[in-house]
Amino acid sequence: MNTSASNRRLRVILTAVGSGTLIPQPDFQRRLVWTNKDKVEFIKTVVDGYPFPEIYIAAGKVDPKTGEGSEVLVDGQQRVTTLYQYFKGDPDLRLPKDLPQYSDLHVQRQIDFLEYSVVVRDLGAMSIDVIRDVFKKINSTSYGLNAMEIDNARYGGEFKKFGEEVSEIDFFDNYKIFTSSDIKRMNDVRYCLGLVVTIMTTYFNRDKELEVFLEKFNEEFPNRDTLLSNINVTLKFIDSLNFNPNSRAMKKADFYTLFVEVYKSLILKGVKLSASNVRKYLDEFYMKVDDVSAGRYSSSNAEPEIYYKAALQASNDRGNRINRGKIISGIINM
Structure with missing residues (x-):
């Protein structure tokens, strides 16, 4: 694939967007996910004359009768759209006091903004399928990113920050x-976001709902302080059970279930759980589950066997999460 890089003045790009000859959101591109803060910081970068990474374009449709054609923005949608919003005075863009509206800039600063040099890499004429492939390679798993690392690149907002804050609570350490590898690859954040979504809603399949919440609460996450306080209350109770870190209770799938069910009982239902009773009943149950694992438990289709199977394979499937949850709920509320 032959590509060429050149510089274009920002005014050329903005007027192309305005005229429809540069399409900033082909159907394969993700929706805008920058927070207002992200947009403001980026606009300041350009207004102050600092550079930003190159954008990618490709040739679009050409009218053979008129000779007029269009281009598609393969990568750089959020940057270009944000600058266009600023240029046009979009009311949805909320600017702080230290960043004037474009229309309020001194004429020379307006000219400097419009004459800003953008590095553009032209991919030339290619089919939409090839463009889709290029976009995926630029933005997703081609570089070995896992799902949370991709979401981290896409979402810098309040819900993701909340997941990070939860994952840094001392209890988890x-x-x-979490292993060092979990932390390095942001799997700790993804796990904690899963816990948060579950206590806000119900058990769901794998990580299906995470991106929905990352986008929904990207700009604002109301009631975060109350939720964080309730999470800490739940963790404090589990800590009072004094499990050994090597206990089954602290394995990821088992802890996921224990946390959610304790949260439901303590916070949502207002049940006063007895730490000593909960520890006693869980010890008895986990011992039976370990017997199933070792082939020492003979009663088929009993709760320890159902739980063990639900924690062993496809542990993140909604059905298995529900099965484990019903069993643990019954035990801690005895």
């Missing part, structure tokens, strides 16, 4: 819930 004290009980060695």
